[in-house]
Amino acid sequence: MPIIIFFSVIFISLVLLSIPVAFSLGTASIFVYYLSGQPLGNIPMRIWTGLDKFSLIAIPFFILAGELMSTSGILERLMDFARLIIGRLKGGLLYINILVSMIFGGINGSAVADSSAVGCLLIPSSIDEYGDKELAASVTASSSVVGPIIPPSLPMLIYAFAAGNVSVAGLFLSGIVPGILLGVGMMISTYFMIKNKNYPRIDVDYSTKEILRIIRRFILAAVLPIIIVGGIVGGIFTPTEAGCIAVFYALFIGFFITKELTFKKVYKNLIRSTIVSSIVLIMIAVANVVTWWLSIQGVPQIISNFFQQITSSTNIFLFLMIILYLFVGLFIEAAAAIIMLVPVFLPVAMTYGVHPLQFGILTVLGLLIGLVTPPVGLCLSIASSIAKTEIEKVFIKNLPLLAVQFGVLLIVAYFPELYLWVPRLFGFG
């Protein structure tokens, strides 16, 4: 036990020195390997074998598909469609913002990227229409959290690796109900926020020809998430193949249909997705060093016993996990936190009889909520910078939406039957 505390202290101090999380983790493990007499020579091997899994290749493909999507004009087409469907409502742009994030968010794993991509397209026009900078920013930031819950979702993919033998298709299916609850909940919450306001409606009359055009364009765009989710769930491809096909599809659309892609843009996308992938993958690699040490020291067992001593109640355990995730999510990016926490806490959760799919949704949502809370709140800070306003004001405006997210988190924790029937229907979990 003392050496675990020592490890945590070193790790946290290094992180506070603003050393990247992957290197803090690596350095802390060198210390404890040395002190507990474990062979340092094992560290590079563990780093290497951390990536020795074919299924990991899905990660760069998902990231690249997400990058391509935001530059290939697919997002704009979806937005046109969303405008056609719900644009006429009072404050329609806000609902469009939520709907677009629900469907497209989370492919590249980063709610942050969703905030900026959708934010850039919708925040300026929302401000022009409604004159409320904070509201526009808060809706953008909060709805980014929905993306990774509704499939396709890279954080879920990362969870599946961290958890070991958990079905990606099962995770994707488990996210549907909570994701819809989140999206609809936020729309309702937005409705009440703007109910007494005198926002203009967009009264565009679409001609039938235009409607058909928008729908046709939408169908081409909407095929992408359908390929990914349908392909994986329907058993047509593995996650890696789905990611690969999504990349090619986005390239095809971008070059031949929307003609918005250029080789220069693709090159930029390739570089960016290489960088983003390597950030995620090096975390996975280094975390593999730590898991070895944890196993040798019997840490999962120790932590499990520790929890069992505190409580034998599953509900209290889940409550403690929520607190932990919300706290960790305040400071550390979700992907990194998933990689570090899931291998330790999933076995504990299983001793309490928590379903691995349930634990997955809880983990992803719990950690993502940190993106819209200070002090770090990346989504919040990005959205507020696009809206050119202060993060604190946006946070206060965001409280009703945060309440919805917290409510759904509680549902995820305490009413698993409400959403686990979906994966069961398809024979997963």
Added chain:
Amino acid sequence: MSILVIVIFAAVMSRYVFFTPLNFANMLSKYLVMWLTFLGASIAIREGEHIAVNFFVNFLSNKKKKLILIVSNLIVSLFCITIIYYGILFSINGITSTDPLLFGMRMIYPYLSVPVGFSFILIQYNLFTIIQLFSNEIKSNEKKHMQEVV
């Protein structure tokens, strides 16, 4: 870097288009991803993109920030040097082992991604620190990230 990504495409696509499983493609793309990760991680440093927590450091004065920068640079360098040293030993071990599915390729080639990648990380991290030390404003990762994405 993009070459690597393209090769992975080609590998997985060939498996898909021809519907004959090319077992070597699995292995090849996996090893390419390893190279991509460790080399990409060094580029990520240059771009200041690694997941890090700058919240506390951001409260400090520029002078203290620079001190912290030096300290953390030393720590990360030490980490990289350890990995490079043992990574070379690990790679040497791969001279005699082979991958039967990749035409008996010597395992040293994928193994080398670790020491080589971390050598670049070491170089880039030190360069990044030096550049930061001589600039007036210490950039935080979040700011940098926004400039990139927005």
Added chain:
Amino acid sequence: EDGYNIDEEYSLRMANVIPERDHIGQACNKFAELVEEKTNGKIDVTVFHGGQLGSGRETYEAVQQSFIDIAGDSYANLYTLSPIFEAFHLPYMFESREQQLEAYQNEEIREYIDNELSKKNLKWLMTLEFGPRQIGTINDPVKSVSDLDGMQMRASRSPTEISTYEAWGASAVTIDWPEVPESLRLGMVDGEAVSYDAFWSANHHEGLINYITETNFQSYGYALVVNYDWWESLPENVQKALDSSAREAEKWHVNMLTEHVNMNIREMREEGVEIRQLPEEEYLRFKDKARDQVWDKFIGDTVNQEFLDLIQSEIGEPGPYEDRWYFEH
């Protein structure tokens, strides 16, 4: 014979890739127990089950570099370090259990293998059976070798297994064991060939695999290895204590496996899996195709002719077709 007087205390770490509840996991625990018993607790063996310390290949390399003391997995995963066990892996190398057990216990064969492994700084400590591979399919039963034509079969990383499917007209997709359920569920492959107990312990009989054909085509086993230099540095009575515990654990495992696998077969049948045996003439068709096309490919480079001759001369004939294995139908 029992009880070894050992001066020093040893604390050994043993990595086992297979889950603890599996028969292999139990035999590993049995070994650890025996060692402690025989040395009055002077040698303490901690077993890390279920791949906690990494994959098979990784833990074998960890032993090679003495990061851990003992590692065990299917010997297919030892291949990247040394192809010596590939001789055991040739299709229809062992056609009966007796032949297989003889190969594991025969002094000359053990010596030959130990000599090869020592070049890689490894020593063979103990072997456990998985039992021969049977073909399990999802949609269509395999009644004859022509049924395999055009099928996609999941394969381990064993090149001999891959070539065998190809000899039968099927194609092989390499998928690591943890990813197999997902790929069966997703229909990426039409089937897989593992031992009866592996189908059972991984629950593949519950909705994934509907037909099993008893082909007994490839016998694969589980090998525990130690670091050679380390072994040589041990006092003789420590070596003896470990060795005799290994032999005893092997014997214990042979007996328990018979009962265990027959229970597996019964339970899978109850679950609705159709398990069929092949008539001898069809068995011979499977065997001839595989032997003709696979053996030559591997003899020379991978499998040493001299070693092959040694095995064949030592293991004898398989006996009558009906009594070769231990499966009760």
